[in-house]
Amino acid sequence: MINYIIKRLLALIPILIGVAVIVFLIVHLIPGDPAQTMLGERATTEALQRLREQMGLNDPLPVQFWRYVKDLLRGDLGRSIMSNNPVSSELAQRFPATLELSFFAMMFAVLVGVPAGIFASINQNSWFDNLSMLIALIGVSMPIFWLGLMFIWLFAVELGWFPPSSRIGVGLNFTPITNLYVLDSILQLNFNALKNVLHHLVLPAVALGTIPMAIIARMTRSSMLEVLKKDFIRTAYAKGLMKKIVIFKHALKNAMVPIITVVGLQFGVLLGGAVMTETIFSWPGLGKFLVDAIYARDFPIVQGGILFFAGVFVIVNLIVDLSYALVDPRIQYE
Amino acid sequence: MSDKNKVMKKNTNPWFEAWRRLLQSKIGIAGLGIIVFLIVVAALAPVLAPYDPIKTDILARYRAPSSEHLLGTDGLGRDILSRIIYGSRISLQVGLLSVALALVFGVSFGLIAGFYGGKLDMAIMRFMDIMLAFPSILLAIGIVAILGPQLKNAMIAIGIINVPRFARIVRSSVLSIKESEYISAARALGAGDLRIIFKHLLPNAMAPLIVQTTLSIATAILEAAALSFLGLGAQPPSPEWGAMLSDARSSLQKAPWVATFPGLAIIFGVLGFNLLGDGLRDALDPKMKNV
Numbered sequence: 114m115i116n117y118i119i120k121r122l123l124a125l126i127p128i129l130i131g132v133a134v135i136v137f138l139i140v141h142l143i144p145g146d147p148a149q150t151m152l153g154e155r156a157t158t159e160a161l162q163r164l165r166e167q168m169g170l171n172d173p174l175p176v177q178f179w180r181y182v183k184d185l186l187r188g189d190l191g192r193s194i195m196s197n198n199p200v201s202s203e204l205a206q207r208f209p210a211t212l213e214l215s216f217f218a219m220m221f222a223v224l225v226g227v228p229a230g231i232f233a234s235i236n237q238n239s240w241f242d243n244l245s246m247l248i249a250l251i252g253v254s255m256p257i258f259w260l261g262l263m264f265i266w267l268f269a270v271e272l273g274w275f276p277p278s279s280r281i282g283v284g285l286n287f288t289p290i291t292n293l294y295v296l297d298s299i300l301q302l303n304f305n306a307l308k309n310v311l312h313h314l315v316l317p318a319v320a321l322g323t324i325p326m327a328i329i330a331r332m333t334r335s336s337m338l339e340v341l342k343k344d345f346i347r348t349a350y351a352k353g354l355m356k357k358i359v360i361f362k363h364a365l366k367n368a369m370v371p372i373i374t375v376v377g378l379q380f381g382v383l384l385g386g387a388v389m390t391e392t393i394f395s396w397p398g399l400g401k402f403l404v405d406a407i408y409a410r411d412f413p414i415v416q417g418g419i420l421f422f423a424g425v426f427v428i429v430n431l432i433v434d435l436s437y438a439l440v441d442p443r444i445q446y447e
Numbered sequence: 448m449s450d451k452n453k454v455m456k457k458n459t460n461p462w463f464e465a466w467r468r469l470l471q472s473k474i475g476i477a478g479l480g481i482i483v484f485l486i487v488v489a490a491l492a493p494v495l496a497p498y499d500p501i502k503t504d505i506l507a508r509y510r511a512p513s514s515e516h517l518l519g520t521d522g523l524g525r526d527i528l529s530r531i532i533y534g535s536r537i538s539l540q541v542g543l544l545s546v547a548l549a550l551v552f553g554v555s556f557g558l559i560a561g562f563y564g565g566k567l568d569m570a571i572m573r574f575m576d577i578m579l580a581f582p583s584i585l586l587a588i589g590i591v592a593i594l595g596p597q598l599k600n601a602m603i604a605i606g607i608i609n610v611p612r613f614a615r616i617v618r619s620s621v622l623s624i625k626e627s628e629y630i631s632a633a634r635a636l637g638a639g640d641l642r643i644i645f646k647h648l649l650p651n652a653m654a655p656l657i658v659q660t661t662l663s664i665a666t667a668i669l670e671a672a673a674l675s676f677l678g679l680g681a682q683p684p685s686p687e688w689g690a691m692l693s694d695a696r697s698s699l700q701k702a703p704w705v706a707t708f709p710g711l712a713i714i715f716g717v718l719g720f721n722l723l724g725d726g727l728r729d730a731l732d733p734k735m736k737n738v
Binding site: 419 | 672714
């Protein structure tokens with residue numbers, strides 16, 4: 114197992130290098146001049162020239178690439194054009210907001226999607242099965258930003274149950290430590306803030322989690338249906354086991370691998386969806402920051418942000434692969 | 448015609464058989480119906496649309512749905528129904544063209560990688576893996592950021608991010624039959640590489656390709672709407688469905704219909720291709736059922 118993990122980690126290296134190359138090329142093929150963008154339309158030629166020299170934009174592409182790789186290995190992603198702060202600290206500061214949102218969205222997706230899929234599979238062709246599969250089908254066809262808009266309209270504007278934007282209300286006595294607000298408020302035993310933070314989380318997390326929920330429900334149902342047809346399930350029933358035990362111990366455990374695969378794949382959907390959801394709910398995370406940076410033509414942030422997202426995605430995929438062995442001991446890693 | 452003849456005839460053409468199975472499945476019919484409806488609407492847009500989709504009318508801003516404007520008007524007094532009708536042209540075009548782009552490159556890469564194998568295969572498939580290492584919409588956002596925010600560029604970006612899926616499908620299908628006897632036989636008869644590729648290997652990959660194409664059109668329409676919503680795709684005053692939603696954000700309280708109907712149009716169109724894709728999967732490949 115340890116050997117397998119090391120092997121997989123080593124295999125990540127060429128992928129990560131490839132990702133870095135693609136991101137470098139994306140940004141350096143952008144027509145337009147970062148120096149011009151930074152200094153504005155009325156900059157003098159000399160000032161532009163000086164800044165280009167300073168940023169190393171006059172060097173040949175391979176030289177720039179080598180410098181980019183060296184900086185990257187030291188964790189240096191350059192400086193933001195908007196704020197002049199290091200990109201890495203700008204990203205690190207906003208990542209917890211995205212992580213928190215994605216975590217709660219995934220919790221919602223799994224905690225609703227898996228039970229719904231199980232229930233639908235053991236009552237195949239019942240009204241619940243048909244209804245939940247219809248919802249799942251619409252769920253996979255729905256643009257997430259539209260769902261977000263509808264949530265804001267219905268639950269924030271019309272009913273006033275939840276706040277339409279941001280992470281926390283104003284006027285609360287709250288100091289973030291890790292920037293994971295839920296964790297911070299629990300650590301500080303500040304339950305007033307916790308309530309407020311959770312209240313702000315509900316709409317964006319449910320909006321972000323709905324599409325993965327639909328896909329997870331569909332996959333759970335079909336995976337369970339597959340397993341429930343097997344002989345050992347009939348045997349388990351025949352020897353008089355309770356339905357509950359057969360479903361959860363025998364069937365669900367064997368249906369888990371495709372479910373985990375699809376949950377892992379949904380993380381990519383979540384990261385992409387975070388860009389849309391954060392933009393709609395004015396959630397101050399990485400996704401919204403990236404979109405703002407594109408509008409502001411802040412290339413170091415765009416470059417660093419995409420790299421960061423891709424890095425997170427690659428690592429999540431690895432964790433998903435490794436977790437197969439935990440749920441299915443038949444899978445052996447050599 | 449006797450019964451015996453009928454049975455014989457049914458078995459002669461697998462595509463006909465698949466078509467027959469598709470017409471028997473409810474979801475396949477529903478999907479096909481939606482898509483035909485969309486195509487008719489798109490083709491007859493100038494006849495069907497009651498108003499000019501981009502003509503503004505300051506006096507008719509934010510009109511609620513009524514007999515005059517069935518789906519209401521937006522912040523510039525434009526008729527939403529007319530905009531949705533014209534928008535169907537854009538969404539169909541984006542879906543078809545971007546997926547066509549992905550098909551051409553994906554199928555070529557997959558065929559080359561699978562057929563020639565070795566280092567070429569390694570290089571192509573590693574590159575595909577790297578592309579799959581990005582959350583797809585983010586890669587599209589990055590590409591549009593290079594090329595500039597235009598609908599054309601959004602289509603190119605969506606085409607590019609869909610290439611790896613097609614390449615993988617074709618490659619695995621080629622690998623599964625490359626070593627079979629009838630390929631050796633064709634080679635022994637003197638068939639060249641191109642003939643083997645196009646006459647034997649590609650047709651064998653057709654079934655999963657058709658399914659993937661249909662499902663990819665669905666996601667392409669969604670992705671294009673997302674890019675346009677962010678201001679990275681279709682630009683105003685284009686009646687693209689996602690771009691229409693982008694305008695609607697500021698008027699949710701005042702005029703929720705501006706946000707509601709374009710979203711429903713997207714769901715309708717995407718649902719059509721998803722249903723057809725599911726139906727085709729059942730019809731073309733019974734083994735893949737329930738996946």
